[in-house]
């Protein structure tokens with residue numbers, strides 16, 4: 001039995017994942033962390049019977065529940081603090097929340113080397129998105145340039161998405177497409193028109209109601225383009241990857257990044 005503390009339990013991802021996790025035989029939710037609905041029984045969050053476990057915003061309460069594992073679906077403003085707390089508390093953590101800077105990830109990686117517990121950062125739990133990144137890094141060598149368009153629901157707080165940044169990093173390991181954001185004769189007449197720039201790749205972020213999580217990686221060469229596209233049309237797309245991460249985190253090194261750490265492709 002794995003005892004889990006779910007952070008961001010009252011959010012869209014927290015609730016969606018909770019409603020599936022409580023059905024698993026080998027998992028027990030022992031604590032729920034959030035800044036809203038404090039004191040609410042977590043059973044009520046999924047429309048089920050009272051569980052006796054109440055939402056808290058206090059690390060002490062989480063520690064007292066003795067979780068084997070923290071799963072974090074909070075957001076950019078608190079996720080880094082939560083990871084550092086999990087490291088200090090020697091508790092394994094799977095980080096689903098996005099918005100960590102590269103510098104923060106590097107610091108976490110360094111700290112994780114010196115600890116016994118594990119940090120597993122997974123910017124995208126959907127298997128299709130992992131395939132999209134892998135296929136993109138395969139295609140990279142054969143094209144002259146690449147740009148990423150990511151589209152998410154309008155409540156997403158960070159931009160560009162963690163998946164877009166991770167895709168650019170993966171592609172850059174195969175090919176560095178651009179040393180600089182702008183060509184020597186290129187000029188933005190409206191600032192931001194060419195998007196963000198990460199690992200030599202332009203990233204364009206769209207936020208609209210009606211969307212969930214979508215990304216196109218577009219490669220271009222003389223006379224042709226190749227688009228590798230992935231769509232998450234329902235939050236259930238993230239569950240298979242999450243449960244895989246929960247069941248396999250013990251086999252991973254102290255620090256791992258991306259669901260591809262668990263998938264042979």
Ligand SMILES: NC(=O)c1ccc[n+]([C@@H]2O[C@H](COP(=O)([O-])OP(=O)(O)OC[C@H]3O[C@@H](n4cnc5c(N)ncnc54)[C@H](O)[C@@H]3O)[C@@H](O)[C@H]2O)c1
Nearest residue numbers: 008010011012013034035074075078096097098123124125
């Ligand atoms: N890894 C993945 O596959 C994946 C998939 C979808 C979303 N996400 C990420 O998961 C995170 C959550 O997404 P969401 O759509 O559920 O957002 P959301 O805003 O609906 O939920 C976030 C929850 O965290 C809580 N929270 C925020 N700041 C807090 C703080 N300081 N203290 C305590 N609780 C706090 C909020 O109250 C809220 O209930 C985002 O970072 C999002 O990008 C990851």
